[in-house]
Amino acid sequence: MSTRATQHFCARESLAMGDPLAGSAAHAERNLLLSWPRSKWRRSLRRASDMPDDVAAQLEAIAEAGRRVNLIHRRDQPGEHHRLYLMPENRRYEMPRAELPAVLDALQRGEPLTRWEMGPPQGSLLLCCTHGKKDKCCAKFGYAAYKALEAAVAKRALPFEVWESTHLGGCRLAASAVAFPALRKYGRIATEDVLPLLEAEMADRPYLPCYRGDSRLSPVQQCAQVAALEWLASCGIHADVTVAPSSKGHEPRQDWLQVRWRSAGDEGRLAVRCEPRMLRRYDTCADLAVGPPAASQVWVATQVEVAEGRAARVTSCS
CATH class of the missing domain: 3.40.30.10 (Glutaredoxin)
Known part of the structure; x- marks a missing residue:
C-alpha cells in the first residue's frame, strides 16, 4: 500500500510556531x-x-x-x-x-x-x-x-x-x-x-x-498599535490610535510605547509593552527543502496599561 507524503506549507508552519501577524505590514x-x-x-x-x-x-x-x-x-x-x-x-x-x-x-x-x-x-x-x-x-x-x-x-x-x-x-x-x-x-x-x-x-x-x-509604522509600533486596538475593542471601543516612536530606538530589547486613542465620545492614552522574540521560521515554501534561515526578530505585546483616560469603563479593561 502506497502512502502519500504529507504536503508541507510555510503558512501552516508559521501559524504552528506562533509567528505573529502584528508587525509584518x-x-x-x-x-x-x-x-x-x-x-x-x-x-x-x-x-x-x-x-x-x-x-x-x-x-x-x-x-x-x-x-x-x-x-x-x-x-x-x-x-x-x-x-x-x-x-x-x-x-x-x-x-x-x-x-x-x-x-x-x-x-x-x-x-x-x-x-x-x-x-x-x-x-x-x-x-x-x-x-x-x-x-x-x-x-x-x-x-x-x-x-x-x-x-x-x-x-x-x-x-x-x-x-x-x-x-x-x-x-x-x-x-x-x-x-x-x-x-x-x-x-x-x-x-x-x-x-x-x-x-x-x-x-x-x-x-x-x-x-x-x-x-x-515600524514593526514595534505596529505591535503596539494592534495590541491597543484589540484592548480597546475588548472594552467595546472602536477608536483611532496614534503610536509614538519607541523611546529606545528601532530595535530595543523591550519597550513601553505610548498610544493615544480617540473615539466618537472619548479619548485617552495607553502604554503598551512590546518585547522581541527570535523565530527560526520558514519565510517561503522554498525554505522547507533547505531548513529555516537565520532567526528572525518579531514583536509580541505582553502588557497594556491605562496611562490616561476620562472614561471610567476603560480602566476596568485588561
Whole structure:
C-alpha cells in the first residue's frame, strides 16, 4: 500500500510556531496596480511572459523611482485591455495594450493622464495575493480567500473591487490581502473571516483578527498599535490610535510605547509593552527543502496599561 507524503506549507508552519501577524505590514505607500492575465505572470511581481520589453523596462523604472508595481487580475478584464490604478491617489485608468507605453511614459514625466482616466473606484480595492509562481501557499490559501471574497461581494452587492494580485509580501502569512486606498494589510484570511473583514472595511476600520498593522509604522509600533486596538475593542471601543516612536530606538530589547486613542465620545492614552522574540521560521515554501534561515526578530505585546483616560469603563479593561 502506497502512502502519500504529507504536503508541507510555510503558512501552516508559521501559524504552528506562533509567528505573529502584528508587525509584518511593511508596504510602500505609493502603488501602481496594473491588470494582466494571471496565466502570464512570472515569478517577479511586475513581470508577465507576454509583456513587451519596453513596458517591462518602464515598470522597472517606475519601481526604482519609489512606486511599488503589482500585477492584478480579474476574469472580467479583457487580456489585451488594461486597467491601471494609482494609489494613494485613488485614480483609475483604462487603455488598450498598444497605448500602455504612452501611459507609462506620461506617468514618468508627470504629465496628466486625462485621456485614459475613468471615474474613481466605486468603493475600496481589495487585492488578494494568488501568486502561485512565487509561493504555493499563495496559490492554495490565497486563491481560496480570493474566491470567497469575490463571492461575498457579488452576492451582497458590496462596495468593493476584488482582484487577484502578485506578491504582496509575507508568503508565510497566506492568505494575504491589502485594502486600498486605506492600505490596511491582512494575513491568514480564512473563510469565516471574509464577511466580518468586509464589514469592518465598510466601517473604515481594520478587521483585527487578521490585521497586520499600519505599514507607515515600524514593526514595534505596529505591535503596539494592534495590541491597543484589540484592548480597546475588548472594552467595546472602536477608536483611532496614534503610536509614538519607541523611546529606545528601532530595535530595543523591550519597550513601553505610548498610544493615544480617540473615539466618537472619548479619548485617552495607553502604554503598551512590546518585547522581541527570535523565530527560526520558514519565510517561503522554498525554505522547507533547505531548513529555516537565520532567526528572525518579531514583536509580541505582553502588557497594556491605562496611562490616561476620562472614561471610567476603560480602566476596568485588561
